[in-house]
Amino acid sequence: MIAIESIQNIRTVVQLSRQNLFVDRYTALVGNTKKATLKHMHVHGVLHGVEMSLMFFVMPVVVFCAAKLVSNHQLDIDTLLMAAAYVSFLSRFLSAVNLTLPKLGQSYAVAHHFTRLMYRKPLISMNDTTENQQHPQFDPVEFNSVCFAYPTRPKIMVLNKLNLTLRTGQSIAIVGTSGCGKSTVLSLIERFYDVTDGQLQIGGKDIRDVNLRHFRSLIGYIGQEPVLFNMSIRDNIGYGCDLNSITMSDIIDAAIIANIHSFVQTLPQGYDTLVGLHGSQISGGERQRLAIARAIVCKPQLLLMDEPTSALDDENEQIIQDALQHAAENRTSITVAHRKYATFYTSE
Numbered sequence: 001m002i003a004i005e006s007i008q009n010i011r012t013v014v015q016l017s018r019q020n021l022f023v024d025r026y027t028a029l030v031g032n033t034k035k036a037t038l039k040h041m042h043v044h045g046v047l048h049g050v051e052m053s054l055m056f057f058v059m060p061v062v063v064f065c066a067a068k069l070v071s072n073h074q075l076d077i078d079t080l081l082m083a084a085a086y087v088s089f090l091s092r093f094l095s096a097v098n099l100t101l102p103k104l105g106q107s108y109a110v111a112h113h114f115t116r117l118m119y120r121k122p123l124i125s126m127n128d129t130t131e132n133q134q135h136p137q138f139d140p141v142e143f144n145s146v147c148f149a150y151p152t153r154p155k156i157m158v159l160n161k162l163n164l165t166l167r168t169g170q171s172i173a174i175v176g177t178s179g180c181g182k183s184t185v186l187s188l189i190e191r192f193y194d195v196t197d198g199q200l201q202i203g204g205k206d207i208r209d210v211n212l213r214h215f216r217s218l219i220g221y222i223g224q225e226p227v228l229f230n231m232s233i234r235d236n237i238g239y240g241c242d243l244n245s246i247t248m249s250d251i252i253d254a255a256i257i258a259n260i261h262s263f264v265q266t267l268p269q270g271y272d273t274l275v276g277l278h279g280s281q282i283s284g285g286e287r288q289r290l291a292i293a294r295a296i297v298c299k300p301q302l303l304l305m306d307e308p309t310s311a312l313d314d315e316n317e318q319i320i321q322d323a324l325q326h327a328a329e330n331r332t333s334i335t336v337a338h339r340k341y342a343t344f345y346t347s348e
């Protein structure tokens with residue numbers, strides 16, 4: 001985990017000159033495992049050595065005794081050969097069992113963890129078949145006295161009796177201090193969590209009775225930090241949708257609305273350009289505009305925007321705001337915004 005995180009955030013690590021710190025932490029962690037493994041290996045080595053050498057000490061004694069028995073006519077040679085073959089097979093079998101048994105135990109433990117993970121039932125399932133797949137009623141999205149605490153901090157109420165109604169075509173902005181629960185409201189609409197108390201209704205139905213897969217497919221989400229994959233620009237926009245159901249012209253239309261099409265055209269490989277790990281080969285503003293294109297490529301009915309311009313300079317902010325305004329036209333939308341932009345995003 002330390003290795004993955006430090007490689008993924010290599011720029012921050014290098015900028016802070018903390019390479020040695022992470023190497024030391026990694027070495028310390030690996031060192032503990034190495035120590036435990038070495039101890040185990042030493043014991044295993046000694047036991048294996050004793051087991052193998054025992055044969056060489058016992059064999060001469062057995063051969064000597066057998067020879068004595070044969071010369072005294074107490075044992076015939078056929079029985080001796082049969083016994084020798086039997087002992088040889090038996091010792092090979094026992095040795096194989098001895099080598100396999102610890103591995104069987106380890107395999108059982110791994111299989112146990114794996115099957116427990118495979119058959120774990122998530123609290124919020126994507127595979128429910130509730131509600132008509134085709135026409136969920138969006139209007140309205142309604143929070144009725146909603147209380148919410150995150151499962152990891154059940155005693156801290158993030159939302160306390162929140163009432164909010166959003167009707168089709170409306171655009172509203174949520175403004176508030178950092179940590180007051182703005183992003184949490186969006187997470188509840190996406191049903192990443194269930195409310196602790198009160199009711200969240202979609203089209204008059206409790207959100208728990210709405211088909212989740214279909215409901216989420218009608219939502220476009222643009223987050224504080226754009227998340228891109230190391231794929232081409234076309235794929236980064238396209239994976240917002242079922243790739244079989246969209247065409248190149250859908251992708252270009254979304255890019256035009258998001259104000260990124262003219263930039264893509266200037267690139268030698270156009271829409272086939274790879275964006276690098278986490279989009280590191282394009283600028284922050286370009287990343288955010290790609291994220292906007294991805295959010296709208298499927299023509300979502302509801303657009304959720306979580307401070308999409310918070311990390312940008314003034315010029316980029318203006319470009320993104322134009323893109324967002326264009327994207328939110330004729331759509332229902334909720335924007336988490338700074339106080340100064342609240343009126344910019346809202347329709348009423």
Ligand SMILES: Nc1ncnc2c1ncn2[C@@H]1O[C@H](COP(=O)(O)OP(=O)(O)OP(=O)(O)O)[C@@H](O)[C@H]1O
Pocket residue numbers: 150152153158176177178179180181182183184185
């Ligand atoms: N996954 C989580 N588990 C536990 N607590 C969380 C989690 N996510 C957020 N919180 C806490 O819930 C509170 C509300 O967080 P939220 O992200 O909704 O704030 P916000 O209003 O969007 O803030 P900001 O403007 O800084 O983005 C914060 O106190 C935060 O620490």
Ligand SMILES: [Mg+2]
Pocket residue numbers: 182183184224306
């Ligand atoms: Mg937030």
